[in-house]
Amino acid sequence: MYRPKIVPFVCDWCSLQSADFIGLTRLFFPKKVSFIRVPCSGRVNPEIVLFSFKNGADGVIVMGCEKGSCNYRTGNFQAERWSDALRMTLELSGLNKDRFKLHLEMDTEIISVYEKFYDEISNLGPIGNELGLDKEKDWEKIKNKFEIIELTLLDNDIKWLIGREWTLVTIENVYGEKFDEEKFKMIAKERIRQQFIASEIMFLTREKPMSIAELSKILNRNPKEIFDVLTEMQRKERITLYDFVDRIPRYISVR
């Protein structure tokens, strides 16, 4: 029988206390479950989550306090922002976005939440199932997908955009203006989508130079879309012109 590998992170204040409460009241606690303790749900960042996916996890769940009752005030708002971005990039790369879940609620039924997630992942199957890839045979392909996601989310600009969102939307910027939340989300979504294409190009041109026609064929995207991203990347010095083959320019990424 298929057993999914799940990495559960629990916040020190609500979720771990409820897990502790299960032991104190001598309720049933399954043997298989073991949690990873973190001080706050805001401490878990995309880097740690992607590390567990890259090492063979089928699903990751982060459990934290209810929204607005964080012990450190900003922690779970921050967690919500980056989890939205992570789910978006998972969807962009073709994987199921339900493989990552952020559960922000103040409840003592932590085991039932875990078991519900376990059942969901069991139904989805091993990672790569939704793309028609076998987890053991095509492991390299799946791992490459996560590397592209890592390039996207650990980019300085994206990290800054995700981190600043809460302050810009709820308090104000340096000019005393307040951003509209939906407008900000639209801009951030478009920016992350662009960055995702850019990191795909960066990943492909790591070792050998490629032309725009080749890139659009592999990535299955419109050449104009790729050209727009390429000019932006050239401006930021992420990619340079390598050589010309039959008057067609080829590009290579800069380390």
Added chain:
Amino acid sequence: MILAEIDKCVGCRSCEVACAEKHLKELKEGYTIEEILLNTRQMHVGIAMGGTKPMPIQCRHCEDPTCLFACITGAMHRDPKTGMVLVDYEKCVGCWTCLKMCSFGTIMVDTINHRILKCDKCFMERPPACVQACPNNVLIVEEVEVVDHEKCIGCGLCESLCLRNAIKLQDTEKGKRAVVDQNLCKGCGICASSCPQDAIKMRYFTDQKAQETILKLLEVANV
């Protein structure tokens, strides 16, 4: 941040004595030394874990202090500079409402002067008296989060996220850089996880440790 490793604590109470010695201003006549010691200490060694384990108990200077809301005269206040919760002894009347409200049992009673006693972190002196006196290194002052000034570019993202004012931009030799106030930091790690330049490092709950536990957990799940 003052940390306590309660596994090492043997309950010798030298921290209590050092605390009393530090805050003792004058000896009053007509009282024994034991009584004076009991009425001048600002922290105590309590019994935890179902009456089996001694552990030092100190004020945590909470984010939403119940003692501050409970105070009827306004003697309990938050110091705007340091963010500590302190008592104004001119205003304190000894009603002991804060004593009932504190959920950690950290507030002590002075029956001689009829007022309450509460940790002031030895007025930001480092290390405080209790830490200095501990023979087993149970109480330690630790730098929980450290900023690498080579990597930091002074964008101010961490400052906007920390509502405790523990991390702030300050003028240093290398220009504007983020500086952590270790007395106010509670070690949540929000700034460390959202720093775009990876300049902030944590001493506890590090990325390496998290990665080790993830690998172990995935190994166990395989069986």
